[in-house]
Amino acid sequence: MIVFDLACTEGHRFEGWFGSSGDFEDQRARGLLCCPSCGTSEVTKAPMAPAVPAKGNQRQEVLPPEASRPMANTPMPAEVQKALAALAKAQAEALKHSTWVGDKFAEETRKMHYGERDEAPIHGQASLAEAKALIEEGVPVAPLPFPVAPPEKLN
Template sequence: MKVLDLQCRQAHVFEGWFGSEDDFQDQRQRGLVQCPLCGDDHIEKRLSAPRLNLGAREPVAATGSSGTPASPNPVPSGAPLSTQLPVDASVLPPALQAAWMQLARKIVASTEDVGGRFAEEARRMHHGEVEERAIRGQATAEEAVELLEEGIAVMPLPLPAAAKETLQ
């Protein structure tokens, strides 16, 4: 089994498990390898080191991507929030990416997909024509602005396609 570190064009980093290098290349060429966050199928391998299990040893200090020791708290706690959040998605910790996917799946599981009828359905709920419930769907930018101007709370939230599917 080969475990590869992969990355899409949006710099989302994730792991893929394949039977062999040929397996990975074949699946990638057929468009079967996709980013779990955004669904992009333009996937590249990242550099990764093999894991060798040579017995129990004391853990070595973690290192950053440049090979220098990683600081457990690289940003002072008093620093403004904007400097604490990385801009490049490739430096987001995998735990944060996993948390986003977990949140996206919870949203999908707890809302009804009304598709292109989103604006119409939101208005019907707002005017009391139907019972209020949690919905999601698609609306144009103009429809979203109109809803907000009418006092209907809406929020754009692009959900990755992978959140709408079950993992195999």
Template sequence: MIRYQLVCKCEHQFESWFRSGDDYDHQQKEDLLWCPACGSSKVCKALMAPNVKTGRNEPQAPQNLTADIDQQKFQDELRTMRDQVTQTSEYVGDNFTSVARKMHYGDEPERKIYGEAKLKDVKDLNEEGITVLPLPSLPEDKN
């Protein structure tokens, strides 16, 4: 596994792991890489400061450090936002679409809910004037 520092066209920096340099080339060419900050797939390798031990006490590549912190902060903000929703809303699981619709038409008492819905259902709801916001997904969701 190798880790590359990547940068998108808006100059957001982030890190990603690859099986090999070829794996990176492939993903870059197929637009499989995207920026977690803005979603852009215009992503390329950032220039890396060489990690050479000089024996002197030099600070290590400060721009990479900043990117790490921003990335962490970004994910913390997403997590906080999501926790607020999940703690103040009722989980309705797969029934999300039908419950949201019933609330809209007055068949169920209005309350905050969250759950799972297919993209198509979300589009249908939006067309009926029911606003649905996606919850951000976090890296640990993919475990």
């Protein structure tokens, strides 16, 4: 799944999840997209500034053990816990039909973007340099909000 930031002609911004960039273009051309705030079907991709981790999508690989981490001395409010649980559930659902490609993510995504292989939902790892290069090429990618364990590391 690909997440795009979208905007309507009235200036409202919102997110949309698509199987591919082609799916977005197809739905837009057929008038199937509409702004949830005002209902207009004049929707385009909004500029995105993704937060791409340095390596992969596992927190322990992003920060060295000695790095400081944001902390709080009280439990998170129930609303935050509920929102995080919903986000984790949405990510799990989105990845249910996605294939793990490990460190071949940049290569495989680029092949799909340029039509060298069939499009399919995939997830994996990419270095910061690889992610930046993909974004600069216009290849739609997005970081995952929660760590994903490679299949070989699952019980």
